[in-house]
Amino acid sequence: xxxxxxxxxxxxxxxxxxxxxxxxxxxxxxxKNEDAKLLECQRCKDHFCIKCLNKTKTExxxxxxxxxxxxxxxxxxxxxxxxxxxxxxxxxCREIMDNYEQRINNIEIAIEKKxxxxxxxxxxxxEIIKHKCDEERVREIAKEEALNGxxxxxxxxxxxxxxVLPNQGTVTTVLxxxxxxxxxxxxxxxxxxxxxxxENKQERIEHDVENIVQLFKDAKITLDIENIxxxxxxxxxxxxxxxxxxxxxxxxxxSKLTLFRNMxxxxxxxxxxxxxxxNDLTKSEREEEKRLWTEAKKLQENNSGDFLxxxxxxPWARKVVKIKK
Numbered sequence: 001x002x003x004x005x006x007x008x009x010x011x012x013x014x015x016x017x018x019x020x021x022x023x024x025x026x027x028x029x030x031x032k033n034e035d036a037k038l039l040e041c042q043r044c045k046d047h048f049c050i051k052c053l054n055k056t057k058t059e060x061x062x063x064x065x066x067x068x069x070x071x072x073x074x075x076x077x078x079x080x081x082x083x084x085x086x087x088x089x090x091x092x093c094r095e096i097m098d099n100y101e102q103r104i105n106n107i108e109i110a111i112e113k114k115x116x117x118x119x120x121x122x123x124x125x126x127e128i129i130k131h132k133c134d135e136e137r138v139r140e141i142a143k144e145e146a147l148n149g150x151x152x153x154x155x156x157x158x159x160x161x162x163x164v165l166p167n168q169g170t171v172t173t174v175l176x177x178x179x180x181x182x183x184x185x186x187x188x189x190x191x192x193x194x195x196x197x198x199e200n201k202q203e204r205i206e207h208d209v210e211n212i213v214q215l216f217k218d219a220k221i222t223l224d225i226e227n228i229x230x231x232x233x234x235x236x237x238x239x240x241x242x243x244x245x246x247x248x249x250x251x252x253x254x255s256k257l258t259l260f261r262n263m264x265x266x267x268x269x270x271x272x273x274x275x276x277x278x279n280d281l282t283k284s285e286r287e288e289e290k291r292l293w294t295e296a297k298k299l300q301e302n303n304s305g306d307f308l309x310x311x312x313x314x315p316w317a318r319k320v321v322k323i324k325k
Contacts, residue, residue, distance in 0.1 A: 026052035187280035
């Protein structure tokens, strides 16, 4: 702490200037002697002699040789109040930083969930062709409706040709379709998995989870139960009509993609003969899937028989392909 003694010593070793006299704030006596026993308040920088402070020489020596902070009575009250306030400020700052980090995490998650340009282009193309939209009108509406500063509008202007658009509903539908596809991205539907006949819902769910984990295991994939966000049987429960389609919500798309790549392992098991796995498609995707299979069927009927026509490709780029028998 600052005293007349250590102030004098510090000053003498630094610039060798003579120490200025100190005046006691209480008795107003001026002390010029370097050995005078005065304490300096760490806050207001006023000086106080030990006589006015009722302190002994021993106490002064202890304070003079320590790094303890000393405050006069008025300043001590202010400092104590500030300590409480500072603690509250620190706590509030931590809350602000935690909230800020959470917002950053939410933004990062939102960015990860955004569709890429190819997906947007394919969806927009399908919707515009379906409604026979006018290119200029689509561009104009897309600029008003598109997210992210016109990202969809740019894609529309690059790729779309067509007829007449009656209103802004088409572009809105496109954006809704994009969002819905993204929410279903990690989902899959399993057909043919035996359904537990228990009337207890939790027992049926646990049974389904066990079968899902086993299915992935048989496909050479390790799937922890924690990676299954939710399972749901589609349709109303009826004890007489079991084996409803099983909708599985996964935490990431990686496990789903690996399962599709490893389906050849599943086919080797007799118990999976009636089991099929598909993507969780939107209504628009289901309609497109139906149209493609109808087209494949017609091509197959008109073919000489040397080729098979199948629908292949990822959900955002399905198409009819010709396969040699």
